[in-house]
Amino acid sequence: MNRRDVLREQSTGGATKLAPIELLFDLVFAFATMQLAQALLGRLDEVGAIETAILFVAVWWVWVCSGFATHWLDPARSAVRLMLFGLMGIGLLMSWVLPHAFGAEGLLFAGCCVALQLGGTLFLLWALGKDHPQLTRHFRRMTVWFSVSALLWIAGARAEPDDRLLLWSIAIAIEYGAVWIGYAVPGLGRSPSRHWAIEGEHLAERCAHFVTIALGVAILATGSSAAGMTPTPTSVAALAVTFIGCATLWWIHAHPGTGRAAGAGRAARRSMAYVHLPIVGGIVVWAVAGELLLKQPAGPVDLPLLMPMLGGPTLFLLGNLWLKTLTAHRTPLAHLVGFALLAAIAVVSPNLEPLGVGAAVAGALVIVAGWQTMSQRRTPAPLPTEVDRRSSLPAKMW
Numbered sequence: 001m002n003r004r005d006v007l008r009e010q011s012t013g014g015a016t017k018l019a020p021i022e023l024l025f026d027l028v029f030a031f032a033t034m035q036l037a038q039a040l041l042g043r044l045d046e047v048g049a050i051e052t053a054i055l056f057v058a059v060w061w062v063w064v065c066s067g068f069a070t071h072w073l074d075p076a077r078s079a080v081r082l083m084l085f086g087l088m089g090i091g092l093l094m095s096w097v098l099p100h101a102f103g104a105e106g107l108l109f110a111g112c113c114v115a116l117q118l119g120g121t122l123f124l125l126w127a128l129g130k131d132h133p134q135l136t137r138h139f140r141r142m143t144v145w146f147s148v149s150a151l152l153w154i155a156g157a158r159a160e161p162d163d164r165l166l167l168w169s170i171a172i173a174i175e176y177g178a179v180w181i182g183y184a185v186p187g188l189g190r191s192p193s194r195h196w197a198i199e200g201e202h203l204a205e206r207c208a209h210f211v212t213i214a215l216g217v218a219i220l221a222t223g224s225s226a227a228g229m230t231p232t233p234t235s236v237a238a239l240a241v242t243f244i245g246c247a248t249l250w251w252i253h254a255h256p257g258t259g260r261a262a263g264a265g266r267a268a269r270r271s272m273a274y275v276h277l278p279i280v281g282g283i284v285v286w287a288v289a290g291e292l293l294l295k296q297p298a299g300p301v302d303l304p305l306l307m308p309m310l311g312g313p314t315l316f317l318l319g320n321l322w323l324k325t326l327t328a329h330r331t332p333l334a335h336l337v338g339f340a341l342l343a344a345i346a347v348v349s350p351n352l353e354p355l356g357v358g359a360a361v362a363g364a365l366v367i368v369a370g371w372q373t374m375s376q377r378r379t380p381a382p383l384p385t386e387v388d389r390r391s392s393l394p395a396k397m398w
Contacts, residue, residue, distance in 0.1 A: 006127045008074045018205050019075035021084055022067075023213070026206070028088050029063045030213040032095035033280060034221050037287040039099040044288075044304040051102050054168055055109075056281055059098070061175055062091075062116045064273050067206050069120040072135075073127060083123050090115050102161055110157035110168075114150040117175075121146060138191040141183035149174045179273070207276050211253050214280055215246050218287040222246075225294050234355065238297045241358040242290035248365035249286065249316055252372060253279065275323045282316030289358070297355040306349055309361055310342050317342075317368065334371035338364060 036059070040052040066087060073080045094112035097105035121143050128136045149171040156167030182190030226239045289308035296305065321335040341364035349357050 006074055006077045006080050007072060018202065018209065019070070021075045021081060022070055022206065023209060025066065025070075025084055025088055025091075026063070026210050026213050027217075028091040028095065029059065030210065030217045032059050032091065032098060033214050033284050034217050034287060035095045035098040037218075037221070037284050037291070039101070040284070040288050040308075041291055042099055044308075051165065052284075053281075054165065054172065055098060055101055056284065057172055057176075057277065058113060058168070059094070060277060060280065061172070062094075062113060063210075065117060066120055067203060069124055071202055072124060083120070087116055087119055090119070102164060106164060107154070107157040110153040114146075114153050117146045118143065118150065137188060138183065141185045141188050141191055142178075144185045144188070145174065145178040145183055208253070211276070211279060211283070212250060214283045215250050218283055218290070219243060219246050221287055222290045222294070225291055229294065234297045235294065238293045238355055238358065241355065241362045242286075242293060244362040245286055245290070245313070245358075245365055248362065248369045249283065249313070251369040252317070252320055252365070275319055275326065277319065278315040279319035279323070282312045282314070282319060284312075285315060286312030288312070293354055293358045297358075298353050301349050301352060301354055301357055305354055306346070306357065309354075309357055310346055313361055313365055314339065314342055332372060332375070334368045334375060337371060338368040341367065 033056075036052055036056050039055065040048060042048070043051070070080075070084070073083075075081060075084065090112050094109060094116070097109050097112075100106075101109035121139055125136060125139050125143065128139065130136070152167050152171035152174070156164040156171065159167055182192065184190035222239065222242045226235065229235050285308050289305075289312050292305050292308060317335045317338045321332060324335075325331050342361065345357060345360045345364065348360075352360070
């Protein structure tokens with residue numbers, strides 16, 4: 001096969017169509033988010049939260065880079081599909097061992113991360129060849145940086161838990177920080193932003209679908225936990241609270257202000273890499289809250305239970321506030337009201353049982369979603385600004 005046959009035809013007007021295999025790929029990583037929830041459930045303390053956060057940002061960056069790769073590759077080609085299925089298999093293995101990454105399965109997790117990052121990049125290098133010299137040089141620089149972080153991933157996997165946390169944190173800092181210096185490499189230079197352009201529509205749509213898939217997986221995980229329980233008024237109420245929370249989180253994210261990320265190329269790239277970190281992280285933490293609420297709907301409200309219940313929605317609202325401010329050029333008041341309601345719930349939580357706290361949080365999210373919907377009806381969406389129009393031109397990756 002001619003290597004040019006595996007590349008997408010980059011459109012000059014409309015958006016690149018999202019392929020079904022990309023959604024299948026995303027489902028593997030949505031499973032990873034629920035495995036992260038299991039990892040946090042296994043250790044609900046400060047160290048467990050830090051370890052889960054490290055694993056989450058690592059998994060997210062792998063997904064981001066794969067999304068960027070499929071922007072250039074044509075998923076209709078057999079070679080690309082086989083490559084993606086190979087990465088899916090590695091991703092499934094990585095997701096499987098996620099809860100034990102800081103234990104006995106550290107080396108397997110690290111090896112999967114390295115294989116995912118380097119595998120997609122090396123395939124792109126082969127596909128681009130000499131026909132796209134500027135992009136080829138860029139991915140060569142990325143390969144160098146990923147090779148450096150790979151050494152730290154493997155070294156961390158062989159180290160003691162405390163040293164592993166440090167080494168893996170440095171590896172993540174290298175992978176995220178390299179973007180901001182254009183993947184500069186001595187002798188290869190750096191990647192000027194004008195040499196490569198990305199369609200914001202494709203990446204923004206990919207993010208929106210990932211949020212929906214992650215919420216769907218969270219609902220399935222909660223339903224699976226409830227399936228092993230005898231239905232009682234309390235357990236049914238706990239399940240309802242968790243479901244209402246997931247539904248309103250989706251409603252909040254599905255607001256048209258989020259969709260405008262597709263119209264702002266640079267904003268969409270930034271939202272994919274960074275703004276969706278707290279959004280998806282909030283889903284993971286809310287899934288933890290749902291599991292805890294099903295197991296302990298009554299009794300005292302302790303800190304390990306309260307933090308996920310309030311922390312998940314807070315992270316989710318924070319990410320959506322950031323995204324909508326970035327893309328719609330206005331700060332949604334509904335989200336600020338949501339923060340105030342969550343703070344009030346934290347104050348009165350000692351006087352409530354877990355189910356009461358969960359119901360109050362779900363109610364607060366319903367208020368945010370309703371306020372947002374009414375605001376949308378009263379206020380017309382702003383026209384794209386000149387900054388938005390210019391952002392569709394070649395710009396930095398994120």
